[in-house]
């Protein structure tokens with residue numbers, strides 16, 4: 038296959054000139070991991086992967102690509118659940134990897150800020166914060182691979198949104214390279230900064246369609262000095278919500294995560310994940326993981342946990358509970374939750390619905406969706422789980438045992454429509470935290486049509502008039 042078939046002659050040499058040999062990959066064998074996504078939904082083609090080593094190199098490369106009108110797909114850890122970082126099949130779209138922009142430029146425990154480049158892996162940022170005696174609280178299953186650029190560009194949520202907010206809430210400033218190579222140096226570590234339009238917030242959640250995030254000022258928090266974690270079997274979805282309210286009413290600031298898991302999903306984890314065991318006396322249809330933390334060393338979180346669970350046991354909401362007694366038990370309980378996506382994948386084909394509703398409506402969402410989905414595809418297995426404390430449930434559906442995976446996936450749109458109809462009825466959203474990507478632009482058109490979509494299109498046209506940044510993502514064609 039000829040190299041860079043679709044790139045104008047001379048561009049490759051010019052890119053070599055600004056990026057150097059390490060900064061450009063054209064060998065198709067080396068591109069393979071960048072051409073398919075975690076879910077296996079898409080397989081793209083690309084003439085080249087660019088790996089700039091600095092913001093200046095990236096800006097120079099963007100200028101060249103802009104002059105040549107070559108489309109660019111930004112890619113961080115490539116853990117997108119909606120094909121956001123995938124090039125299309127045309128072979129014309131260049132992939133821009135931020136992997137070499139991986140320095141933590143600064144960490145200030147007085148300002149409680151960290152300046153991290155886009156390619157810093159989320160876990161590395163968490164570890165750097167911890168090493169400085171602080172906390173960077175964003176936490177999600179893909180944190181060993183997902184990057185700071187990716188989590189900001191998707192406005193990722195994860196497990197701790199209930200307490201710390203989502204990625205947007207954890208960002209104070211951004212360095213951005215625009216589609217024409219212009220650089221916005223907005224790395225201000227200010228809590229107050231009302232200077233014109235907040236362009237930094239426009240980039241968060243834009244999924245690489247408006248600009249490239251090259252570095253960010255992130256907020257840090259005091260590190261936890263007391264923790265208590267429990268896995269509970271609960272009587273129903275309503276009981277799970279009632280338990281959340283009990284904790285919140287007692288001490289709102291203590292709840293770091295409150296995660297719901299259906300029995301079906303836990304069964305899959307226990308079946309597919311090596312060493313996974315249930316620390317409860319028997320299987321249940323509903324579980325919650327309660328994670329409490331405080332920066333006060335004298336906070337009696339164990340007392341809080343035991344007190345609330347006792348009340349909930351008496352009320353019949355909680356059926357059984359296991360409190361972690363050690364770091365190993367804490368990790369084992371979290372593993373039961375975090376392995377849900379992998380266990381579902383190992384079981385077979387599944388369709389994901391990353392939806393949110395007002396917290397009060399989560400039980401109704403789960404109950405109605407379960408009923409509607411099993412009526413739609415008899416034998417299919419609803420696997421709702423996720424971030425109950427912030428209203429975001431992954432209302433996923435696992436294929437019926439023995440059904441052909443292709444035949445099941447052919448029903449994907451029916452399945453998503455089925456859940457979305459309920460979500461709409463409950464005043465929710467079709468994309469809570471994973472984004473729109475390549476999978477859901479049609480939904481965006483349907484849900485956010487009229488003036489809202491029109492305003493989005495005008496913003497896109499103003500910042501990227503040639504439509505070169507991540508084409509085919511977020512906005513419908």
Ligand code: FAD
Pocket residue numbers: 075110111112113114115116117118121122135155176177178179182183184185186187188189190191192193194195196244245246248249250251378379470471474507510
């Ligand atoms: P990528 O997948 O590489 O890219 C995501 C999007 O951002 C793409 O549109 C890409 O073009 C754009 N992009 C990437 N970097 C930049 C940049 N520097 N500038 C501009 N645009 C950029 N998500 C959650 O919110 N909560 C979860 O709990 C969660 N759990 C997950 C668990 C698993 C097992 C997996 C596989 C994924 C999970 N995700 C979750 C989804 C995913 O991890 C997040 O969307 C994450 O933010 C993506 O980061 P990334 O670096 O992999 O980005």
Ligand code: 2HG
Pocket residue numbers: 178195375377378389390423431433
């Ligand atoms: C999680 O919360 C992720 O584990 C992935 O957002 C959800 O697999 C999913 O649907």
Ligand code: ZN
Pocket residue numbers: 195423424431470
């Ligand atoms: Zn999630």
